[in-house]
Amino acid sequence: MIKENVKDRIISAASELFYFDGYNQTGINKIIEKAEVSKDSMYRHFRSKEAIAVVYLEQRHKAWITDMTNYLSVKPAGQERVIAIFDYLNHWLSQVDYRGCGFQNIITDIPKNQNSIKEVVRKCKDDMLRFILDELNKTSSESMDTKEISNEIMVLIEGAIMLSQIQKANWPLVAAKKACERLLK
Amino acid sequence: MIKENVKDRIISAASELFYFDGYNQTGINKIIEKAEVSKDSMYRHFRSKEAIAVVYLEQRHKAWITDMTNYLSVKPAGQERVIAIFDYLNHWLSQVDYRGCGFQNIITDIPKNQNSIKEVVRKCKDDMLRFILDELNKTSSESMDTKEISNEIMVLIEGAIMLSQIQKANWPLVAAKKACERLLK
DNA sequence: TTTAAAACGTACAGACTTGTCTGTTTTCTG
DNA sequence: CAGAAAACAGACAAGTCTGTACGTTTTAAA
Structure with a gap:
């Protein structure tokens, strides 16, 4: 199965975590772990949290x-x-x-x-x-x-x-x- | 003017900060600075944040x-x-x-x-x-x-x-x- | 006056935070 | 196939977080 692209995986993971755990309970490391992307990639797609x-x-x-x-x-x-x-x-x-x-x-x-x-x-x-x-x-x-x-x-x-x-x-x-x-x- | 006791000053400061800035935006250091108490005193009065x-x-x-x-x-x-x-x-x-x-x-x-x-x-x-x-x-x-x-x-x-x-x-x-x-x- | 209680100042611990950087690897495109 | 783009792994930076500990000082009570 083709893996979702990086940007979509970041948003998908962030959405899940922001909603269920809370925006403040969700750090950047949690997002990149769940999205399975690197931190550098994430910051290349998004300026900030x-x-x-x-x-x-x-x-x-x-x-x-x-x-x-x-x-x-x-x-x-x-x-x-x-x-x-x-x-x-x-x-x-x-x-x-x-x-x-x-x-x-x-x-x-x-x-x-x-x-x-x-x-x-x-x-x-x-x-x-x-x-x-x-x-x-x-x-x-x-x-x-x-x-x-x-x-x-x-x-x-x-x-x-x-x-x-x-x-x-x-x-x-x-x-x-x-x-x-x-x-x- | 008699200074409020430590416990009341902690609650007073925390109340202001929790309400106006947000619970997650308020760290322990902000509370003790505003309350003018030491961290050890704070933790002697309250088990946790x-x-x-x-x-x-x-x-x-x-x-x-x-x-x-x-x-x-x-x-x-x-x-x-x-x-x-x-x-x-x-x-x-x-x-x-x-x-x-x-x-x-x-x-x-x-x-x-x-x-x-x-x-x-x-x-x-x-x-x-x-x-x-x-x-x-x-x-x-x-x-x-x-x-x-x-x-x-x-x-x-x-x-x-x-x-x-x-x-x-x-x-x-x-x-x-x-x-x-x-x-x- | 002495002793105990309360409070202090601050270092420390370990973890976590957002964000940057660098060399390397993988993927894509011409 | 080669070069560019995209992505990676992970170190690093500087700061903040909650909570603990210790020697010292101040205050209260006996």
Whole structure:
């Protein structure tokens, strides 16, 4: 079997370690060991550890949005699809032992100067908010303030992910879905 | 002015650094420098860095609950008080540049074996959920499932805190309050 | 005043951190 | 086949990390 190229192996290894062990718990030596590349190669592909994290987040976001969109594609467009986001979260998070969101987990504890990471996280969250707003605008009545409701649903999503990680249980996801349903009535 | 005792100075310094800089960005040397104590003294009071974090979280929770309870005491007991939690969050978080919740920030990225920290975080969150439930039970009609609604409000709280830190803005807090008001109708 | 307790200053230990560098090897391309 | 590119192995640098230890000083208590 053809070995993945060096750059992809680095991102793949880093993604796994950053997400499951934590960004700060993951050193460069752990990454190169798991990726089976040399340190010099790694630094020829990425300027710094922060640069690796930025690519990790960007790729993670793309993959996540794609996975979620695929999951939701069997649902009718609009409000039902938005409600089903919580089913998707439940499906995904139960598979990773409620380890939570890679973006939330990284932004809470990084060196002050690693602003690229903050920018990427913010951008990806904006993207998700836009997704919700677009879906709501497909089926909502003119009288509904979809902008406002999108913000509320976004807060539910972020909270459900964080709280399910803290409690290592799915009840926050279930509660969030119910709240979402009632907010959309 | 009488200098605070050693133990309190350690916790005070550690609390500031853990919260604003991050648990992983804070080394033992930073703590003892800020606290103006020797390393040996520090280790005579606390078995480990993790032990310091546990005390930090416990004391932070007590202070936070007290501060919040004082803030809310001008509100009538029950639902209005629960809704006003979001005003309190806004008041507090705008003062700390939306740095978020010390508990969320620490639980996302710690060494796997530091279970004491996870236990304390979980316990404090359970405490907060109980506070919400108790308040709701003061004024809610018998037909309201206060247990369910408490869970939903708890999710809103956690989400608003996390999202306002990501975005460095208060709109998630405002949105969460509105969602809370509508859920309580 | 004396003794004990508490605290200090700092060296030390061993491990880990990010990042750089150099000679060598392997792979790719013309 | 030869040369360039890519990758490698691993030493090195300088710093930081948590935690221990020891002789000394300061403070508290009897």
